[in-house]
Amino acid sequence: MMTxxxxxxxxxxxxxxxxxxxxxIESWPDxxxxxxxxxxxxxxxxxxGHLIGVMQCCGQGxxxxxxxxxxxxxxxxxxxxxHVVSAPLLGEAGAEGVEATASFLLARIMRAGVPELFLSGxxxxxxxxxxxxxxxxxxxxxxxxxAVDTLLVIPV
Amino acid sequence: xxxxxYGLGGDAFNQADYRLYTDPEIARQExxxxxxxxxxxxxxxxxxxxxxxxxxxxxxGALPVILVRGQDGELRAMVNRCTHKGSTIVFDGEGCAERxxxxxxxxxxxLEGNLTAVAFGNGIKGQGGMPAAFDKRAHGxxxxxxxxxxxxxxxxxxxQGPELEDYLGTRIAHHIRRTLGRGLVVLGxxxxxxHNNWKLYMENTRDSYHASLLHVFFTTFRLNRLDMxxxxxxxxxxxxxxxxxxxxxxxxxxxxxxxxxxxxxxxxQDPSLVANWPEFEDGIVSSITSVFPSLIMxxxxxxLAVRQLVPKGPDKCELVWTLLGTVxxxxxxxxxxxxxxxxxxxxxxxxMEDGIIGxxxxxxxxxxxxxxxxxxxxxxxxxxxxxxxxxxxxxxxWKAYRAHMEPA
Ligand code: FES
Ligand SMILES: [Fe+2]
Numbered sequence: 001m002m003t004x005x006x007x008x009x010x011x012x013x014x015x016x017x018x019x020x021x022x023x024x025i026e027s028w029p030d031x032x033x034x035x036x037x038x039x040x041x042x043x044x045x046x047x048x049g050h051l052i053g054v055m056q057c058c059g060q061g062x063x064x065x066x067x068x069x070x071x072x073x074x075x076x077x078x079x080x081x082x083h084v085v086s087a088p089l090l091g092e093a094g095a096e097g098v099e100a101t102a103s104f105l106l107a108r109i110m111r112a113g114v115p116e117l118f119l120s121g122x123x124x125x126x127x128x129x130x131x132x133x134x135x136x137x138x139x140x141x142x143x144x145x146x147a148v149d150t151l152l153v154i155p156v
Numbered sequence: 157x158x159x160x161x162y163g164l165g166g167d168a169f170n171q172a173d174y175r176l177y178t179d180p181e182i183a184r185q186e187x188x189x190x191x192x193x194x195x196x197x198x199x200x201x202x203x204x205x206x207x208x209x210x211x212x213x214x215x216x217g218a219l220p221v222i223l224v225r226g227q228d229g230e231l232r233a234m235v236n237r238c239t240h241k242g243s244t245i246v247f248d249g250e251g252c253a254e255r256x257x258x259x260x261x262x263x264x265x266x267l268e269g270n271l272t273a274v275a276f277g278n279g280i281k282g283q284g285g286m287p288a289a290f291d292k293r294a295h296g297x298x299x300x301x302x303x304x305x306x307x308x309x310x311x312x313x314x315x316q317g318p319e320l321e322d323y324l325g326t327r328i329a330h331h332i333r334r335t336l337g338r339g340l341v342v343l344g345x346x347x348x349x350x351h352n353n354w355k356l357y358m359e360n361t362r363d364s365y366h367a368s369l370l371h372v373f374f375t376t377f378r379l380n381r382l383d384m385x386x387x388x389x390x391x392x393x394x395x396x397x398x399x400x401x402x403x404x405x406x407x408x409x410x411x412x413x414x415x416x417x418x419x420x421x422x423x424x425q426d427p428s429l430v431a432n433w434p435e436f437e438d439g440i441v442s443s444i445t446s447v448f449p450s451l452i453m454x455x456x457x458x459x460l461a462v463r464q465l466v467p468k469g470p471d472k473c474e475l476v477w478t479l480l481g482t483v484x485x486x487x488x489x490x491x492x493x494x495x496x497x498x499x500x501x502x503x504x505x506x507x508m509e510d511g512i513i514g515x516x517x518x519x520x521x522x523x524x525x526x527x528x529x530x531x532x533x534x535x536x537x538x539x540x541x542x543x544x545x546x547x548x549x550x551x552x553x554w555k556a557y558r559a560h561m562e563p564a
Binding site for chain 1: 343345349372422424425426505511515
């Protein structure tokens, strides 16, 4: 099993962003452990202790249901993302894994539109080593703003 | 103003000129006659202001307001605009204060909006200062009437108008109490920015016709379909609506034969997304209450929320979502509310389309000159119906609209 140094954590973060930007969204749940948690919540809500943000998935099953919705059920205009993710800051390495954070800027590009800054914020992750490589046990996307423009369908 | 020319004459509310959604002059008149008229506008929740001195800022249409709980425990609302030179007084959104101080030249207001002091009002060393005739009592903040129901706070900018209860209608008021009349807990809050006229969203929340056609996630997983028992209730004055679904499900795929392809094989990999418990004795499993012009109350299974609609010019609006639970919820029930919240909001598996559908309309009507909508599903009336395949609720919106824009 590989060790979880900063380089390994950063590779996981970059592959995650690259997969989403490349529209390989089917692979999105695979970046998590089977019981992985994914939430998108504003920093304001976190400060207030809210339990609900704009998205909360517990486990790969809920993530796959989101992918299915995005591909087969939900109605929205075609668009893609471009992530810019900072180098990670590593926190405590505990028995569970290593905590890591990184800042991101996310542009949303409608088919014929100019790229627009859609979201900014910080990933707050718990990364664990698995036989298949590093995976997110928890990925909390902390949005800088409480507002979301129009709709959020592709995971951040 | 005369709405005949816009298709809203007589007793019919089954058509509306597209210019009503695009004309800046119409938007200005709406501010005067609706938002600052006798309508009751939703501005927040009592649970957001639990103790004396707690305040938050909000909007009544384009009018900025401060909502504050006084030392006497009473909720008051006043315009958030300094009477000196118009600066925003409270700019930090929320907090707890003993008084308000305008940042610009330090005029002081008490929690009832009275002007209590003016910085350098007596000048310095005998120089400057306000004239002796300046009367602070004539320069207090403009106050708005406040009324509450089941923890929801409404304000009305007009000095006179109907009582909130009469404004809502018996059935609507009862349903609000039935849904929220318990100790409330705020579980989440976020804002959704939409690029469409506010009326398009208000209509959408009363349009039970579109629900299972635009929002295919529900249909696909058989969570809510128009062939489930339900209906559309309209309050006595014909302004406010309650669209509801009963628990009994009777699926009828044939009724959907001419709708978009229905994939009945798709199953949720994690059905805990929609795990729920029967919360209400009336058996209503889903309901949308729409109160003209700015409140939507939602019960989708156990996901409870209120949404405040704030216009931002003719072609933009904001929707402030507050997700709710109650003090009686068990941890398991809270967990179900959290998971079900994935169905709603800007990332809602069921409702995300409502964030864009108004813009689909807005972008195509910019060039319209005299064309009108058609709102005739379920007949032309503005009455309660035992079916949700109706636009009765949308017609109720226009009835309320005309009553305010063109009072009898
Ligand atoms: S604008 Fe408020 S004190 Fe001058
Ligand atoms: Fe909708």
